[in-house]
Every structure is written in structure tokens, then in C-alpha cells.
Amino acid sequence: MAKRESGTVSTRGIGVPKFNQEMLAATIAALAGITLVWTFSQPAFPVPVLIAAGAVFTVSIVMVIRLMMDPDSVRALQSDAMLQLASSMIDAMGDGLTEEASQEVCELLLPNTSAIAVALTNCENVLGYAGYQEAHNPAGIAIRTSATHECIRQGKTLVLLAPEEIGLPIPVEQSRIKAAIVEPLFVGGRVEGTLKFYYRDPRKITETQRSIAHGFAQLLATQMAAVEMETQRKLATSMELKMLQTQINPHFLFNTINTIASFIRTDPMKARTLLREFAVFYRRTLEDSTERISLARELDQVQRYFNFELARFGDARLAFEVDTSPALLDMMVPPFLVQPLVENAIKHAMPSEGKLTITVKADADGDDVVIVVSDDGVGMSEETCANITQVESSTGLGIAVKNVHDRMIGFFGPDAQMVYTSVLGEGTQVTLRCPGCAKAPTSSAASASAGAPAAAEGAAQSAEKTARNNATVAELAELVAQVSE
Numbered sequence: 001m002a003k004r005e006s007g008t009v010s011t012r013g014i015g016v017p018k019f020n021q022e023m024l025a026a027t028i029a030a031l032a033g034i035t036l037v038w039t040f041s042q043p044a045f046p047v048p049v050l051i052a053a054g055a056v057f058t059v060s061i062v063m064v065i066r067l068m069m070d071p072d073s074v075r076a077l078q079s080d081a082m083l084q085l086a087s088s089m090i091d092a093m094g095d096g097l098t099e100e101a102s103q104e105v106c107e108l109l110l111p112n113t114s115a116i117a118v119a120l121t122n123c124e125n126v127l128g129y130a131g132y133q134e135a136h137n138p139a140g141i142a143i144r145t146s147a148t149h150e151c152i153r154q155g156k157t158l159v160l161l162a163p164e165e166i167g168l169p170i171p172v173e174q175s176r177i178k179a180a181i182v183e184p185l186f187v188g189g190r191v192e193g194t195l196k197f198y199y200r201d202p203r204k205i206t207e208t209q210r211s212i213a214h215g216f217a218q219l220l221a222t223q224m225a226a227v228e229m230e231t232q233r234k235l236a237t238s239m240e241l242k243m244l245q246t247q248i249n250p251h252f253l254f255n256t257i258n259t260i261a262s263f264i265r266t267d268p269m270k271a272r273t274l275l276r277e278f279a280v281f282y283r284r285t286l287e288d289s290t291e292r293i294s295l296a297r298e299l300d301q302v303q304r305y306f307n308f309e310l311a312r313f314g315d316a317r318l319a320f321e322v323d324t325s326p327a328l329l330d331m332m333v334p335p336f337l338v339q340p341l342v343e344n345a346i347k348h349a350m351p352s353e354g355k356l357t358i359t360v361k362a363d364a365d366g367d368d369v370v371i372v373v374s375d376d377g378v379g380m381s382e383e384t385c386a387n388i389t390q391v392e393s394s395t396g397l398g399i400a401v402k403n404v405h406d407r408m409i410g411f412f413g414p415d416a417q418m419v420y421t422s423v424l425g426e427g428t429q430v431t432l433r434c435p436g437c438a439k440a441p442t443s444s445a446a447s448a449s450a451g452a453p454a455a456a457e458g459a460a461q462s463a464e465k466t467a468r469n470n471a472t473v474a475e476l477a478e479l480v481a482q483v484s485e
Contacts, residue, residue: 029060089219096227097193097220099139102128105220113212114204115197116176120220122193123152132176132198144169148194151182155191157214158182161202176200181210183217187225190414195220252308259312274311277304292411295362296329302339302360309346317355318346324362331362331369331437334411340404341373341430349377349428364438374429380422388420408432 035053039046092104102120106128109118117131121143129137143149146167151158160166160180168175179202185193195217199205256278263271281304284297299322306320320342342358350356361372380388388401401420408416415435422428 026060029057032057032060089216090223093220093223093227097122097127097224099127103130103139104128106130109197109216113197114199114206114209116200117198119196119198120193121148121196123191127193132200147180147182148196151184151194152191155184155186157184157217159205159210161205166198178202179205181205181213183213185217185221185224187221192221192224255312256308259308263311270311274308277307281305281308292332293335294329295324295331295333298333298335298338299324299329299360301335302342305339306342306346306358313350317350319355319357321357321359322361323359325364328362328364328369328438331434333434334407337404337407337432338371338373340401344401345373345375345377345428349375349379351378365433367436367438369434369437371432371434372429373432374427376427379424379426379428381424385420385422385428404432408434412437 032053036050036057039050039053088108089105092101092108097120106118106120107130109115110130115131117129117133119126119130119137120128124143125139126137126141126143127139129139147158147160147165158181160182163175163178166177166180168177177198177200179199181197181199183195184191185195195213197209197213199209256274260271260274260278263274281301284301284304303320303322306318310318310320338360342360345358346356356375356377358373358375361374363370401418405418408418412434415433417431417433419431419433420428421431
């Protein structure tokens, strides 16, 4: 395969790059011009030299103009400029549509359009603004134009040819903005923000400007979706690791084994029950990697986990209560939705003296289901509670809490909520709102029917997994026996 040299565009039928041809013609024209000037400066200038230099200069200038005006050359230059701009925008959005990235994108777009200002927003605030009245539109301020709110609501491109249609917050006569293009940014079928171009004259909004606005809006939306997919991939990976590390981490494993071993001598029947329950718990932990499970199964796993901690600390230190409407037990939820919150309560809320009571309640609120996990433990300060979803949280809660929050958004949509409230010395309450989950049981039936083909396809794998889990349980039993000796 012949190698293609980068950075050159060949003319039709000529192997010399067009860039070099333009430079050669310009150089010849410059030399001919210098010759003309030198010839005219001589007292007795030679006419043949003057004619030759003039002819060469004229032909060179014509060649330069022809090469520069060639449609292929113009398109190549425009395409190269747009590709470089797109590449710079993608680089700027490496971490998503942050305020810093949005400001950089606006500054990149402004000189490449006829607009006097360019803005980027999410659905609530301005993220970036460059151009006219930039100082009056800092990042973080609320969206002020009615057209932007309308674009977000309708999810349609708006081409506004009058300042009254834009809905500026200042009087029309005081603003140089007379027209605008507002493009919605779609990510996953929902509007996540807008890209806006403001113009001083409606006649500036040509088909070219509309194409530029629409094209760059699509590019931004695609990059936002790519960042979101990468975030979800990292989240899925970290969640899988978190399930293995949190649910069956070495500390929990060894504490449970030591607890079972201590009961072998004092209460053999209880030791047998705990070992059997631990086997079930371990098996469920490995198997509950499906998309959704019933709330009843999730609460059953939470109760099983709590029983091990109760055996370890005793009923004088721990208590667990569940208050759930029977009609909600078939509701489908992502696995490990409640258990990390109960585990956090035991790890971080237990007082140095006295008893910790953890309560899980689930009830319908209209079409929504509200799950509340509360405790009467040590509580948290306002600052700690406000930063609870940060992974780097010094309390160690950040990873688990953020995983639960992000997985709720992924399963139930952007309207899902997780609210932490806490009073230092009195306790903590976590409220999970699952929108639309209290509607008719058709949702559960649909989820179940949707999962049937997947269950059928994984039958062989399930059998293999069961055999592997049974072998693991046998090893655990042997390990308990060794510890008890």
C-alpha cells in the first residue's frame, strides 16, 4: 500500500503539494516585484528586463489568486480548521461539561462564528460564557433568558430573530443582542443543557451559522454521552469490586468466622445456623449481579447480613427493624441498594456505649416508593453530611454512598433522589425516592418477563456457579473447623 504523506493536499494530475505551489508562486511574484522595483530605480533601465519581470510578476499573481480561490483548497482549509476546532473542544471536555471546560469551549467557538457571544448551560445554570457582556454572565448564575428555558422544555432548536423572543433580562434597547440560535444538548434521550449563539443582527444568522450551531451542539452532546458512558463503565467496575470488598471483605469474613467458631463450643446449634446462613449469604452475594431483584430479596439479604453482626455484638448493642408495605415487596430494585447503608450505619454510627437501632421503612408516596434507612447513632456534623457523596470523604462513607446514589440514577432515572439528613449525637436518616415504582405491578411483571430470556440463557452458567459456590461453602466450613480447634 502506497504511503500518503500527511499535511499535504495534491492538485489534480500534479504530484506537487498545493501548499508548496502557492508558496512557490508567491515567492516568484515577490522576486519579480523586487526586480521591477530595482529596474525602475535605474537611470537607464533595460526594457527587456522590465517586460520579462512584469510578465513573470503578473503570471505569478494570477497563479496565487487562482490557487487561493480554488474551491477544493478553500474547502480543505475550512475542513482543517473545523477539525482542529473539534479536536480542541474534545480535549477540553475530557472530564465532562465542567465550568472550566464550558468556558474554554465557548472561547474556542466564538472566533469561528459570526456571533458576538457564545454560552453553554446545563438545565439550571450558565456553565460558560464568552463575548459580549461576559463579565455580567459568570459561570454558576441561573439561566435568565426565557428562550433557554423554552428550548430545554421543548427539546427543539430555536432560531430567534427578534430580541423580544430571546427574553433577555435587560431592556431590549440597552442590549446589542438582537438575534440568537439556541441548540439543545441531548444525552441519552434527555436534554442536559443548551449551546447558545447570540448575534447583533438577525441577518447574521445564515444557513452556514445554523449548520455550525447544530453541528457543534451534536459534537458536544456526543462527547457528553461518551464521558457519561465512561463514568458508568468505571462505576460498574468499581461497584463490582465494591460488592466483593464490602460484602465479603477480609474483616467481615474473619469476624464472621471467628463468631461462628466461638459458638461451636458454647452453642453448637447456633453455630450451625450461622454457618448455614453465611453460606446462603455468600451465595446470594455472588449471584445477585443481575440487573434487578425484588425488594423482598434485598431486605432478606440485609436481614441475613445484620444477623451476623448481631451475633458478633449481641442484642444489647444492636437492633434492626423493618417496616415495609407487603404490596411493595415485589418492587424491582438494583441489588445492594439498602445493604451498604445498613453496613455504614453499623460501622460508623454505633456509639461507644449503649444500643444502636437501625430501621428500614418502605412506603408508597403517590406513584413513588420511598425507602428510609435511619439509625439513632452518633450522627454527623452538617459539613460531613453535606460532603457525604464525595468519594474522598474522610469518614470512609463516600464510595458506598456515591455508588448507591449513582446506581439509583442509572436504574430509576434523573428524578431519583437520595437525601442524607443527620444530627450530631442523635442519628442519621437516608431517604431513597424511587420515582414511578409504586404504579401497578405491571412494571414488576414487565421486568420479570424481560429477565426470563436472560435467565434461560444463563441456566448452564448458573449450574456451574452453584457448584463453584458449594465448593466455596465447603471450604468455609473446613476453615471454621480449623479455627475452632
